[in-house]
Amino acid sequence: MNTFGRRLPGVVYGGDYNPEQWPREVWQEDVRLMRAAGVRLVSLGVFSWSVLEPADGRFDFAWLDEIMDLLWANGIHVNLATPNAAPPPWLATDFPETLSVDRQGVRHGIGSRGHLCPSSPVYRDRSRRIATALAERYGQHPGLAMWHIGNEYHSDCFCELCDDRFRTWLRQRYDTLDELNHRWGTAFWSQRYSDWSQVHLPKPVRGWVNPSRELDFSRFTSDLLLELVTQERDLLHGITPDVPATTNFFQCRLTDSHRWAKELDVVAFDCYPDPGKPDAMAVAAFQYDLMRSLGGGRPWMLMEQAAGAVSQWKNNQVKQTGRMRLGSYQAVAHGSDAVMFFQWRASRQGQEKFHSAMLPHGGENTRTWQEVKALGNELRTVDEVATARTAAQVAIVWDWQNWWAVEGCAHPDNAFDYRDTVARHHRALWNSQVAVDVVTLDGDLSPYRVLVIPNQYLMTSQQSAAVRKFVADGGHLVVSCFSGIVDEDDRIVEGGYPGALREVIGAHVQEFSPLPDGATVPVQGAGHSALDGFSATASRWQDDLVTETARPLATYRGGHLADRPAVVEHDLGLGRAVYIGTRLDDDALEELVRHVLDRADVLPVHEAPRGVEVTERRTETSTYLFLLNHRQDEVAVTLDRSGTDLITGRQLEAGETLFLDAADVAVVRSTSAAPRQAEPSSSDS
Ligand code: GLA
Ligand code: ZN
DSSP states (O other), X not given: OOSSSTTOOSSEEEEEEOGGGSOHHHHHHHHHHHHHTTOOEEEEOTXXXXXXXXXXXXXXXXXXXXXXXXXXXXXXXXXXXXXXXXXXXXXXXXXXXXXXXXXXXXXXXXXXXXXXXXXXHXXXXXXXXXXXXXHHHHTTOTTEEEXXXXXXXXXXXOSHHHHHHXXXXXXXHHSSHHHHHHHHTTTGGGOOOSSGGGXXXXXXXXXXOOHHHHHHHHHHHHHHHHHHHHHHHXXXXXXXXXXXXXXXXXXXXXXXXXXXXXXXXXXXXXXXXXXXXXXXXXXXXXXXXXXHHHTTTOOEEEEEOOXXXXXXXXXXXXXXXXXXXXXXXXXXXXXXXXXXXXXXXXXXXXXXXXXXXSBXXXXXXXXXXXXXXXXXXXXXXXXXXXXXXXXXXXXEEOOHHHHHHHTOSSOSOTTOOHHHHHHHHHHHHHHTTOOEEEEOTTSOOTXXXXXXXXXXXXXXXXXXXXXXXXXXXXXXXXXXXXXXXXXXXXXXXXXXXXXXXXXXXXXXXXXXXXXXXXXXXXXEXXXXXXXXXXXXXXXXXXXXXXXXXXXXXXXXXXXTTTTSEEEEEEEETTEEEEEEOEEEOHHHHHHHHHHHHHHTTOOOSSOOOTTEEEEEEEOSSEEEEEEEEOSSSOEEEEOSSOEEETTTOOEEOTTXXXXXXXXXXXXXXXXXXXXXXXXXXXXXX
């Protein structure tokens, strides 16, 4: 039994199914082919509102009754959606206030999706009504496995209703206008409010925006959208207490998924790595680590991926032979108990008719179908990994609150990309083949030996205290520049940059000195330091760093900060902090990260050539080693354990060399032993 799907054992396989786009005879072929491909679960009704309720209050469930029964008669479970992501035309026409409004004040029209005002009482009422009707009608259906609430929540709105709600949200948060004025720093540019009626959400302004107001608007939007989810969840749980409810995340800027995940029975994620980008699989690994961590380590669901190309980018490249399979196992390797797709059958019309599907337009006689069918059947060999967990000794911080703040306006460097930055830091860990959790500084940091904090500009006093404690208690910290600069109100933490971390890093920054586009400065390991021989290239940013109790690890070898420290290390209590005052090139960042991992005695999950991803999942009795060959050539891995490759059934001995073709995978089951980690070293200085 896996942990989320009612009556769904093993690794779940399936995808979004949109039968309303097809005549009845196609349904028969669908279920036949679903069976052939080992489909166990379909997400149904995600965009079915206008078909289910063709006019206000007039419902037509006949087709859904039929398809629910047909699927169940074929042993296929349903992840039934509440259809609120795409309101029907009648709702927008009869109640224009249900349509979202953009920042410029333009009300969106119909003809796409997500055109909804999250504050609109009518939208909320009609969403609730159809969700209730679905729960009452299908709550006892034997095929119902779970609820899929809405879809990829992302509708922010700047209408009058939302403006009103924003004020209410602020009054609850700050109580008094004086407090709001203080939090938003309204003494600057004469913004002081003297009455609540003057307070609005951030519509276009003449010049630069107030960053504290923007930050609160982001928090508000995340909370507002989450309220829609929790209301539906409560409604569904009220009618079907045993049916788990989720919504599908994508790495969306608007929704603070650390908070959202706490409200869901299972974390689900839509992942579309771009096959045209060399780092796509490393980015996917980061996102998967995040999803596992969001659920506190519980298995999560890969709810959507593409079987081949998507249609949303300028140039949409295919997943070459074997790469869809590899990416699917990658999700499982990082804790997913599901491999699902958007979508089952390629649409013949509409916005996404060129988005790949499990069953392409060309039908069964296609490479994609053959690979989809083969994978669905092959996954049965790894069913037993479902519910197995991953333990990590390394954590990296990814924080939506910081995302909103660090990309704010009028910063020293305004080309900064938080997503890319965290992905780079994670990639250094990924290439080091260690297990990684993705956390915020608000959680429990005690399980970790190494903590990586990429550009955490926003840091609350509790968070900086947590970092200090982590290091003082013996942790190894890597923190990169422009961290610990402002508090939760985007107010500078005084006392010299980085105010929130000065004591932890044993140094301060006199001034930020960003580099122009394309400019680089050489960096070398400081003589007699642990990084003697280290050579790197700095770009984009330099801190004019002054050591206090820290030691330089590497220094600039050129530019106006020549011979000044670029990287420093600092002993604090039982631990050590490494601070990077610039943006190091990828190889150097990895070398530095490896140096810290070594110091902390964190070992790779398993020795393997570069480009082979290695993860483990464990149960009480078994350890599952995943080896994923992302390279274009065959690799050899000498096993450190004996076990069985679940996919091939082969018995493997410790010391034996396992050969993996390009894009191939092995999942080696061994009897559980203690996690492979070295003892903490006694001479750690
Ligand atoms: C998202 C949506 C799907 C589909 C896919 C593919 O993940 O949830 O409905 O649009 O993207 O583009
Ligand atoms: Zn609105």
